[in-house]
Amino acid sequence: MKLYFYLIIILLSLFSCNKDNGQDDYAFLGGEIINPNSNFVVLSKAETVIDTIPLDNNNRFVYKIMNLDPGMYTFSHGSEIQTVLLEPHDSIMFRLNTLDFDESLVYTGEGAKKNNYLINEFLQNEIDEKQVFKLCQLDPTAFEKQIEAIRNSKSERLKHFKNKYHTSALFDKIAQSNIDYSYYTSKEIYPFVNYSFNKRHVLNSLPKDFYSYRTNIEYNNVSFNEYLNYSSFLRSNFNNLALEKHFEHSKDKQFNNVSLCYNLDKLNIVDSLVSNPSIKNNLLYYFTISFLTKNSNIENDGTILQSFLSKSTDTKDKEILTNLVQSLNNLRPGAQFPNIKLVNAENTESGINSLISKPTAIYFWSHNFYDHFKESHRKVYELKNKYPEIDFIAINIDDNNFKTWINTLNRNHFPLQNEYKFKNPEESMHTLAIYPMTKVMIIDKDNTIVNSNTNMFANNFEEQLLGLINR
CATH class of the missing domain: 3.40.30.10 (Glutaredoxin)
Incomplete structure (x- = not known):
């Protein structure tokens, strides 16, 4: 099995060495999936499906992307999704086990080092998130100091990697942005994760420059979706902006994340700040379905749905959530369980x-x-x-x-x-x-x-x- 992979890597490297004398840029992506959930892999970029690639009898595939648009690509198998950075003449192979998807993922071949760096940072970020949750119990000044230290440690690792290997400007930008947006997300979640029930007090206790980075945030640049931590930041950011807005017209001391008023504020803020259809529709869908699946007051489902329908332009999302609300209505307490x-x-x-x-x-x-x-x-x-x-x-x-x-x-x-x-x-x-x-x-x-x-x-x-x- 290892010999097969080595032979493939050698062949892809030979192809990569031939620069095609000015012909269109390309990259190879291949892999082996252990314990597959289906017989194919879906390759996408910026939410556009490039191809559905079948696995062979050994659960392997090799695919050549012509006219390559350099950047982050997504490959999905079953419900699992991961990303890979592809640049001209990369020839990348991976091997993963669906029973331990992210942790088992290892890249080999031309372009593997930068992707192994990114996947390792992704896994490290999951560990850091757990630490940040604990740090959120500190006062704001101590909290800032601790997450600054985490950010500096990540920046040092990136500096060491760039000094050791020749990296592209695109990789440098993506890697640094992932560090920055992870740091920003840590700040955005602070009021929510802090144990204090009085979220208004938590917000009022923050230093005036605690969210100073917000002035530089771009909400409508779809290329930012290539930054692994950008989507998480947006969700946390809008949760927080809505909390601030909610407290402007609410006297509640104890915050309720399934408050209808708070969630309507959230959809309204997304609608006011985001104009890019892709980013906007994704956020509206995410926040609406999150509310619907947590809300116990079914009477509020119709209200949040109508707000969503008036703002989203995605026909499929509208159909899905309209049907979901109908199903939830049929599953009210006291109703007969469907005889599936x-x-x-x-x-x-x-x-x-x-x-x-x-x-x-x-x-x-x-x-x-x-x-x-x-x-x-x-x-x-x-x-x-x-x-x-x-x-x-x-x-x-x-x-x-x-x-x-x-x-x-x-x-x-x-x-x-x-x-x-x-x-x-x-x-x-x-x-x-x-x-x-x-x-x-x-x-x-x-x-x-x-x-x-x-x-x-x-x-x-x-x-x-x-x-x-x-x-």
Whole structure:
């Protein structure tokens, strides 16, 4: 297997050495995917799909991009997404395991060093984020000092890399921007992560120049999407701008992130500051679906939807969220649970309502969210022992073959009892409004919905189970 990769890299390097005497710029991208979720990889740039590339019988591919537009490209497999920086005459191979997607990703070939740097910084950023959450409990001055130190450490690593290897101006710009936007995001999340319930007080305690960098932020430059941390910054920035706006006309001391007023403020600010359709529509969709999936007051769904529909220009997004609101409305507490069709481990079909004879918690999983699959099943093992009065039904949402589903459960030594998969995944996911994947639905013994959107990892989940038992 390693020999195959070495041969491919040598061949691609030979191709790369031939500069085609002035012909169009190009780059090669190839790879091997272990434990694939599908038989193809989707290659995109700036949200435009370039091609859907099939995997061969060994789950490998090699693809040549002609007329290369240098920059960050996205390759996706299943629900997993990662980026790669491609410049003229790069010939990059990667190898990854879907069970550990980002951590297993390693690049080889011409152009690999800069991409291994970027992926390592991406993984380091995930570690730093956890540290920043703890630092948010410091006072603003101490917090600034600590995140400045993190930023300086990243800048030193970049300086060392640039001194060791010949880097392009494009790489330098992207790498430095990732550092800067990570730093900006740390500042934007400070009021939200700080433990104080009085967010107004937290905002008022910040130094006047705490957000001075905002004067240089560009909201409408679509090329900024090539910076890995830019999208995260925008989301955090608009959360924070809306918080400041909200407190101008609200007297609330305790902040509620599913407040209708706050979320309407957020959509209005996006609408006022962002004119680029791609950036604007993505933000509007993200904030609206986040509200809809967290909101427990269904009466507010229609209001937020109408605000979204008046601002977004994406027809597909409008259809998706309109349908989502309709599904959520059908899943109100007190409604009958839809009798969706399931298949059990013996490949026998049945309606879910025939399986419910006592209080039941229904949870979902996908091969594309492998960590959640394992963590949720382990959590349910604990809950079953504590609450034998309740049935726990697991449903796999994937549209893949029966054997893959069973093999995954067996490989992880999870019993097949109360394990099901959708007979019609797309239709069932729409009916049950399954987003996010952590959603759990609580049903009483009469198939009546008690809660259609809870989370088994929430602090009050066991209280909900006790309430279900005592109904």
